Amino acid sequence: VSTSWRVPYVDFPAQFAGEKEELMNSVLEVFERGDFILGDKVVQFEREFAQLCGVKHAVSVANGTDSLILALRALDIGSGDEVITASNSWISSAAAIALVGARPVFVDVTSDQNIDPALIERSITPKTKAIMPIHLTGRCARMPEIMKIADKHKLPVIEDAAQAVMSHVGGKRSGSFGKINSFSLHPLKNLNAAGDAGILTTNDDELAVKLKMLRHHGMKNREEVAFWGYNSRLDTLQAAILLPRIKKLESVIERRRRNAKIYLSGLAGVVELPVEREDEFHTYHVFVIQCDRRNELQSHLMKAGIDTKIHYPIPIHRQEAAAYLGYGEGSLPVTERQAKRILSLPIHQNLDEKQLHLVVNTIKEFYEHKRTVQL
Amino acid sequence: MDKVRYSYLQQQFADPEEIFDGIRKLLKTGAFTLGPEVEQFEKSFAALIGTKHAVGVGSGTDALKLPLKALGVGYGDEVITAANTFIATAGAINEIGAKTVFVDCTKYYTMDVSQVEKAITPRTKAIMPVHYTGEPVDMKPLMALAEKYKLPIVEDACQSIFCEIDGKRAGTYGIASGFSLHPLKNLNVWGDAGIVVTDDDEMNRKLRLIRNHGMKNRDEIAVFGFNSRLDTLQAIVGNWLIPQTADITAQRRKNAAYYDQELGKIPGIRFCPRRPNVHQVYHLYIFEVDQKHRNPLLKYLLSKGIEAKVHYPIPLYQQEGLKHLGYKAGDFPETDRQAKEVLTLPVDQHLSREEADFCIHHVRKYFENGGM
Numbered sequence: 001v002s003t004s005w006r007v008p009y010v011d012f013p014a015q016f017a018g019e020k021e022e023l024m025n026s027v028l029e030v031f032e033r034g035d036f037i038l039g040d041k042v043v044q045f046e047r048e049f050a051q052l053c054g055v056k057h058a059v060s061v062a063n064g065t066d067s068l069i070l071a072l073r074a075l076d077i078g079s080g081d082e083v084i085t086a087s088n089s090w091i092s093s094a095a096a097i098a099l100v101g102a103r104p105v106f107v108d109v110t111s112d113q114n115i116d117p118a119l120i121e122r123s124i125t126p127k128t129k130a131i132m133p134i135h136l137t138g139r140c141a142r143m144p145e146i147m148k149i150a151d152k153h154k155l156p157v158i159e160d161a162a163q164a165v166m167s168h169v170g171g172k173r174s175g176s177f178g179k180i181n182s183f184s185l186h187p188l189k190n191l192n193a194a195g196d197a198g199i200l201t202t203n204d205d206e207l208a209v210k211l212k213m214l215r216h217h218g219m220k221n222r223e224e225v226a227f228w229g230y231n232s233r234l235d236t237l238q239a240a241i242l243l244p245r246i247k248k249l250e251s252v253i254e255r256r257r258r259n260a261k262i263y264l265s266g267l268a269g270v271v272e273l274p275v276e277r278e279d280e281f282h283t284y285h286v287f288v289i290q291c292d293r294r295n296e297l298q299s300h301l302m303k304a305g306i307d308t309k310i311h312y313p314i315p316i317h318r319q320e321a322a323a324y325l326g327y328g329e330g331s332l333p334v335t336e337r338q339a340k341r342i343l344s345l346p347i348h349q350n351l352d353e354k355q356l357h358l359v360v361n362t363i364k365e366f367y368e369h370k371r372t373v374q375l
Numbered sequence: 376m377d378k379v380r381y382s383y384l385q386q387q388f389a390d391p392e393e394i395f396d397g398i399r400k401l402l403k404t405g406a407f408t409l410g411p412e413v414e415q416f417e418k419s420f421a422a423l424i425g426t427k428h429a430v431g432v433g434s435g436t437d438a439l440k441l442p443l444k445a446l447g448v449g450y451g452d453e454v455i456t457a458a459n460t461f462i463a464t465a466g467a468i469n470e471i472g473a474k475t476v477f478v479d480c481t482k483y484y485t486m487d488v489s490q491v492e493k494a495i496t497p498r499t500k501a502i503m504p505v506h507y508t509g510e511p512v513d514m515k516p517l518m519a520l521a522e523k524y525k526l527p528i529v530e531d532a533c534q535s536i537f538c539e540i541d542g543k544r545a546g547t548y549g550i551a552s553g554f555s556l557h558p559l560k561n562l563n564v565w566g567d568a569g570i571v572v573t574d575d576d577e578m579n580r581k582l583r584l585i586r587n588h589g590m591k592n593r594d595e596i597a598v599f600g601f602n603s604r605l606d607t608l609q610a611i612v613g614n615w616l617i618p619q620t621a622d623i624t625a626q627r628r629k630n631a632a633y634y635d636q637e638l639g640k641i642p643g644i645r646f647c648p649r650r651p652n653v654h655q656v657y658h659l660y661i662f663e664v665d666q667k668h669r670n671p672l673l674k675y676l677l678s679k680g681i682e683a684k685v686h687y688p689i690p691l692y693q694q695e696g697l698k699h700l701g702y703k704a705g706d707f708p709e710t711d712r713q714a715k716e717v718l719t720l721p722v723d724q725h726l727s728r729e730e731a732d733f734c735i736h737h738v739r740k741y742f743e744n745g746g747m
Contacts, residue, residue, distance in 0.1 A: 196408065
């Protein structure tokens with residue numbers, strides 16, 4: 001896929017080239033033990049991930065959608081309940097809520113693409129059972145403000161940190177604010193498995209035990225079923241691939257932040273940019289610009305060999321799947337406006353400066369050319 | 376000999392180089408999600424079972440859950456299944472919001488079809504027979520019943536690749552059927568994985584939609600769906616194993632026949648009658664002893680290094696987590712009897728004659744010593 005692009009959006013061959021031996025040796029160790037289900041390396045990975053987030057427990061699962069479902073189920077959220085979240089996310093955020101039988105309640109976002117804390121309170125009803133902020137693109141939602149609202153209303157918070165491992169806000173890491181928090185380890189994430197994978201974090205001992213049972217059919221031991229559960233386990237094999245990668249995560253993020261810096265200085269004044277606030281640490285899973293003539297710019301970049309994406313062109317509340325929730329056009333104006341203006345630039349750790357400057361210059365050229373034509 | 380292990384994975388994959396090559400290639404290309412190897416595996420698997428479609432999913436549990444969801448089964452609905460199954464069957468039914476309705480099983484360890492009719496209510500939306508241990512449900516009368524009540528059948532064939540009854544394969548009777556590819560199944564991969572087979576085009580379309588977030592395309596979501604995909608990495612393992620499935624099955628049947636022959640000579644041992652119209656594939660080899668002997672015999676075998684097991688000591692309807700279904704002790708007498716009398720011995724394709732003899736020898740010895 002990547003060979004035809006001058007600036008590919010992802011580059012798996014480059015990632016694998018630097019880790020080949022280490023990764024395959026780690027996989028081989030799984031064979032030596034034969035513990036393919038919830039094996040040693042799963043336990044080891046969970047321990048390291050918990051440390052990374054600065055929490056007591058991490059419980060791994062099959063994918064980042066299941067991790068949200070299990071978080072909701074662990075908090076006994078289900079039929080008739082409401083959960084407050086944002087609409088401009090990957091479908092899983094709202095799908096998880098719907099799949100446990102609850103109703104997603106969407107709140108609009110601010111210019112940072114994350115849930116607007118000022119709008120949360122008016123959406124709280126007696127049926128509200130949790131607030132699920134999403135740290136979209138690797139940038140934390142305004143957790144200090146959100147936690148205050150949640151505490152006031154005694155509502156648990158579930159962080160959807162799928163895109164935001166190691167991000168922080170107010171000096172605190174993603175995954176350490178909420179009662180239970182959810183991460184994806186999907187192949188396209190900053191910390192990526194070679195297939196579907198997810199993980200949850202919590203500081204609550206009882207919830208950690210409950211999550212471990214929920215992912216394994218609700219079983220207390222080989223014989224006894226304590227409650228209804230799921231089959232949602234991180235394959236030991238994926239843990240074997242994630243373990244060497246967790247050690248490199250810090251440098252992956254450093255590289256992404258370095259890339260972001262080049263965009264931020266090169267594109268200042270040209271398009272709207274994801275500039276960090278003072279108390280934020282953005283890990284740039286996705287680098288999103290907001291701009292006029294988005295679709296034209298995207299095809300211009302494509303012609304120049306630059307692969308870009310749109311995360312996401314149709315907000316969840318406007319999807320066919322969510323029609324029954326009754327959110328009409330214009331119900332979330334900021335989200336809807338952004339959906340037409342956002343564009344994700346390649347930001348992965350294996351880009352070189354030449355590629356980044358090519359992106360910057362091609363974008364500049366597009367807007368300068370347009371300006372000239374209009375004049 | 377001092378040990379007979381239950382898991383044979385280290386023997387089976389003693390030389391994983393060929394698969395490793397596939398994995399190295401995958402790590403380079405990056406087609407980790409629904410890559411070409413998944414499609415290849417699905418095609419081969421459909422051909423193996425003899426259905427039009429096969430859809431790879433995240434686990435055997437999900438292979439049961441997704442067809443039910445595709446049929447529109449949900450909150451307030453009931454699904455009928457067998458009382459002696461593994462928790463995953465009922466778990467799948469519960470996950471989509473429906474209620475599990477149990478019927479007892481026969482001496483063949485599978486659903487007692489004669490008891491299904493009285494379990495049908497206006498809320499019944501599907502029947503889920505379980506081809507348990509590799510032994511098929513009596514599908515002919517069950518199909519007639521389903522036809523009469525216009526109820527869809529989703530087969531739980533998780534343990535039963537290549538199992539047949541009346542000349543027809545498990546997995547080819549229902550509107551859709553779920554198989555497990557868990558590391559200890561007859562066709563096994565290196566982690567959790569499952570696959571659904573169907574002849575129905577519409578079912579196939581819906582399954583593909585709901586295993587992948589309900590996505591019509593990259594941008595449009597038609598329904599709220601799950602994330603439940605067979606990893607490309609696991610499909611590579613599956614593709615490597617598929618040509619071996621017939622041999623694996625044949626070897627398991629051979630081992631079981633040997634157990635039948637030798638254990639049959641020991642007074643005190645029983646096993647379920649073998650039927651001429653059935654092709655058992657022995658995912659599990661189960662035999663029975665009197666209740667008073669079961670736990671002592673299990674303990675004795677374990678002390679001799681034989682990894683015998685009990686599938687399963689506590690019937691689901693008596694589990695704490697399922698109490699709300701409202702069943703009481705004694706509701707399923709055959710299931711109860713089996714829970715107290717069954718024992719499982721290793722029967723996999725890597726079990727050597729010496730290992731089988733070692734197991735047989737110690738079972739015999741237990742009874743020669745008058746039980747302990």
